[in-house]
Amino acid sequence: xxxxxxxxxxxxxxxxxxxxxxHDVARNLARSPLHTLSLHYGQRHVRxxxxxxxxxxxxxxxxxxxxxxxxxxxxxxxxxxxxxxxGKVPDLxxxxxxxxxxxxxxxxxxxxxxxxxxxAYAEARGLTRVYYGAQAQDEYGYWDCTTDFLDRMNATLSxxxxxxxxxxxxxxxxxxAELVHLGVELGVDFAHTWSCYRGGVHPCGTCPTCVERRxxxxxxxxxxxxxxxxx
Amino acid sequence: xxxxxxxxxxxxxxxxxxxxxxHDVARNLARSPLHTLSLHYGQRHVRxxxxxxxxxxxxxxxxxxxxxxxxxxxxxxxxxxxxxxxGKVPDLxxxxxxxxxxxxxxxxxxxxxxxxxxxAYAEARGLTRVYYGAQAQDEYGYWDCTTDFLDRMNATLSxxxxxxxxxxxxxxxxxxAELVHLGVELGVDFAHTWSCYRGGVHPCGTCPTCVERRxxxxxxxxxxxxxxxxx
Numbered sequence: 001x002x003x004x005x006x007x008x009x010x011x012x013x014x015x016x017x018x019x020x021x022x023h024d025v026a027r028n029l030a031r032s033p034l035h036t037l038s039l040h041y042g043q044r045h046v047r048x049x050x051x052x053x054x055x056x057x058x059x060x061x062x063x064x065x066x067x068x069x070x071x072x073x074x075x076x077x078x079x080x081x082x083x084x085x086x087g088k089v090p091d092l093x094x095x096x097x098x099x100x101x102x103x104x105x106x107x108x109x110x111x112x113x114x115x116x117x118x119x120a121y122a123e124a125r126g127l128t129r130v131y132y133g134a135q136a137q138d139e140y141g142y143w144d145c146t147t148d149f150l151d152r153m154n155a156t157l158s159x160x161x162x163x164x165x166x167x168x169x170x171x172x173x174x175x176x177a178e179l180v181h182l183g184v185e186l187g188v189d190f191a192h193t194w195s196c197y198r199g200g201v202h203p204c205g206t207c208p209t210c211v212e213r214r215x216x217x218x219x220x221x222x223x224x225x226x227x228x229x230x231x
Numbered sequence: 232x233x234x235x236x237x238x239x240x241x242x243x244x245x246x247x248x249x250x251x252x253x254h255d256v257a258r259n260l261a262r263s264p265l266h267t268l269s270l271h272y273g274q275r276h277v278r279x280x281x282x283x284x285x286x287x288x289x290x291x292x293x294x295x296x297x298x299x300x301x302x303x304x305x306x307x308x309x310x311x312x313x314x315x316x317x318g319k320v321p322d323l324x325x326x327x328x329x330x331x332x333x334x335x336x337x338x339x340x341x342x343x344x345x346x347x348x349x350x351a352y353a354e355a356r357g358l359t360r361v362y363y364g365a366q367a368q369d370e371y372g373y374w375d376c377t378t379d380f381l382d383r384m385n386a387t388l389s390x391x392x393x394x395x396x397x398x399x400x401x402x403x404x405x406x407x408a409e410l411v412h413l414g415v416e417l418g419v420d421f422a423h424t425w426s427c428y429r430g431g432v433h434p435c436g437t438c439p440t441c442v443e444r445r446x447x448x449x450x451x452x453x454x455x456x457x458x459x460x461x462x
Contacts, residue, residue, distance in 0.1 A: 067303055072348060108394075109351035112387065116347045117303060120340035143392050152390065156343065156383035161374050163339075 003163065006032035007127035011118045012064075014038065014051030016213060017133035017171060019193045020183040024170075025131050026059040027186065033062045037121050039114050041069040041107070047194045054192040065121065069113075111144035112153065119157055119165045128165055135171040135179060147172055176216035184222055191225040203227045234394065237263035238358035242349045243295075245269065245282030247444060248364035248402060250424045251414040255401075256362050257290040258417065264293045268352050270345050272300040272338070278425045285423040296352065300344075342375035343384070350388055350396045359396055366402040366410060378403055407447035415453055422456040434458045 008029060010022045026034055036059070038052040049066060056064035111134075118130045134145045143149060150169055158164050171179060183190060195213045196203035203210050203226060210227060217224040239260060241253045257265055267290070269283040280297060287295035342365075349361045365376045374380060381400055389395050402410060414421060426444045427434035434441050434457060441458060448455040 069302075071300075071302070072298055072351075107351075108354035109347055109388075109391075109396075112347040113344070113351060116340055116343040120303075120338075120344060123339035143390050146390065149387060149390050152383060152387035156380060156387060157340075159374050159377065159380055159383065160340075165340075 001126050001163075003126045003128065004033050005128055006030075007034075007122075007125070008032065008129040008131055009035040009037050009118060009122045009125075009127050010061075011114060011130060011132040012036040012038050012052045012056065013133070014048035014053075014055065014193065015133070015195050015209075016183070016190065016193045016216075017135050017176065017179055019051065019055045019190075020179045020186065020188055021131055021133040021171065022055055022059050022061075023186040023188050024182065026061075033125075033127065034059065035121070035125065035127065036061050036064045037118050038064070038066045039069055039117060040066060041073050041110070041114075047199075051192045051194045054189075058189070067117070069117075072113075106142060109144065111142070111149070115153060115167055119167065122165045123160070123163045126163065128163070130165055130167045132167065132169050133171055134169045136173050136175055175219075176212060177219035180216050180220040180222050184220075193226065195227075232357050232394075234357045234359065235264050236359055237261075238265075238353075238356070239263065239360040239362055240266040240268050240349060240353045240356075240358050241292075242345060242361060242363040243267040243269050243283045243287065244364075245279035245284075245286065245424065246364070246426050246440075247414070247421065247424045247447075248366050248407065248410055250282065250286045250421075251410045251417065251419055252362055252364040252402065253286055253290050253292075254417040254419050255413065257292075264356075264358065265290065266352070266356065266358065267292050267295045268349050269295070269297045270300055270348060271297060272304050272341070272345075278430075282423045282425045285420075289420070298348070300348075303344075337373060340375065342373070342380070346384060346398055350398065353396045354391070354394045357394065359394070361396055361398045363398065363400050364402055365400045367404050367406055406450075407443060408450035411447050411451040411453050415451075424457065426458070 006029060008025060010018065010025055012018045012022055022036060036052065036056045038049055040049060052066070053064060115130065115132065118132070122128065122130050134150070150167060150172065154167055157166065194203070195209045197207045197209050198204045205211075205214065205227060213224065214227055214229060217227070218229060237260060239256060241249065241256055243249045243253055253267060267283065267287045269280055271280060283297070284295060346361065346363065349363070353359065353361050365381070381398060381403065385398055388397065411421075425434070426440045428438045428440050429435045436442075436445065436458060444455065445458055445460060448458070449460060
């Protein structure tokens with residue numbers, strides 16, 4: 001199989017962070033093949049996937065693959081709030097200190113599952129890089145969004161004798177507000193990004209990711225075409 | 232959620248190794264909850280799953296969960312021989328030196344995917360251990376069946392702040408012949424274990440796992456109720 005030394009797949013949720021990442025990677029990859037992979041795992045925010053499709057098309061990717069992992073959601077995460085049939089998604093101001101350490105929207109071992117599938121996708125196509133959009137403003141504490149987590153995942157993947165794949169998360173030290181700035185610079189159409197954890201027609205404006213997104217736009221001084229500022 | 236300090240899930244293919252492991256763990260677990268998880272990923276040897284069901288029932292598990300990951304098979308492993316629609320499964324004597332380093336039946340990053348799902352399954356139920364049946368006779372070289380691989384997976388999972396799960400592979404240093412002996416001692420019904428990579432009614436007897444199984448029974452001096460010795 002042909003190995004593409006700079007070939008990459010971007011793990012694309014259709015949210016703000018991964019959409020900016022996609023266009024950022026696309027700008028720098030030059031002629032190496034670029035793919036996107038969206039993993040649907042029964043989460044409420046299916047609308048993200050439409051956004052993922054839109055952004056993939058605009059970035060001119062070789063392939064945008066959508067995999068429905070819905071079958072594992074009720075089995076693996078019977079009590080989580082992020083999947084259909086799970087508990088209520090809390091507002092940010094409803095989160096306790098314990099929740100902030102590991103919130104109810106946490107899906108057990110989610111990122112290891114998603115990244116291991118993305119690494120397999122890459123390996124099967126001779127791509128050597130998986131990009132994902134973890135960022136610093138991880139204020140409600142997912143252990144599987146940390147630098148340590150990433151380093152150890154890469155230490156494991158580096159054991160692959162023939163086609164080692166590396167996971168890159170270039171925004172690990174950048175704030176969401178910085179990503180808004182970068183996205184504007186890259187010409188990202190934020191109208192086609194989706195952040196809300198709840199499954200409504202319009203973003204709720206009060207769940208943790210809505211609040212985070214609103215704050216990021218406010219801090220960066222930009223206007224969000226999706227979520228209007230309060231008051 | 233209630234944490235069961237010794238609660239465990241056994242990753243159960245229905246093959247020889249994981250079936251012995253299940254009964255071994257069941258004997259030692261006493262009153263802690265024991266679960267089994269079978270992940271179907273589009274492989275040809277679906278018959279394994281019937282065996283997994285049989286063994287789970289006989290071990291008296293709390294729950295035997297089967298997850299069909301077939302949806303990811305053609306997407307993640309377009310060229311592999313182990314999934315339906317993939318290439319031909321080679322006989323052991325057809326393997327080149329390069330194949331022995333990483334054979335055509337290798338599925339990209341398979342074990343990281345399976346173990347990450349198993350860890351999620353455990354975490355969601357307050358179980359702290361995942362058992363899997365990797366063993367020493369790994370003569371055709373899967374990088375993701377090594378001690379290094381296991382250690383690095385565990386180093387990653389140990390970062391989980393609230394419910395760290397540990398993967399245990401107690402047979403990593405034991406040969407398949409030793410497992411046959413142990414299975415006999417444990418009263419495992421080998422008629423309900425399946426090893427052949429090909430999808431026939433009877434095991435082919437020539438694919439790598441059939442040869443390995445036949446050799447293991449021959450070495451241990453036991454009779455295999457599934458696969459007769461040659462000659």
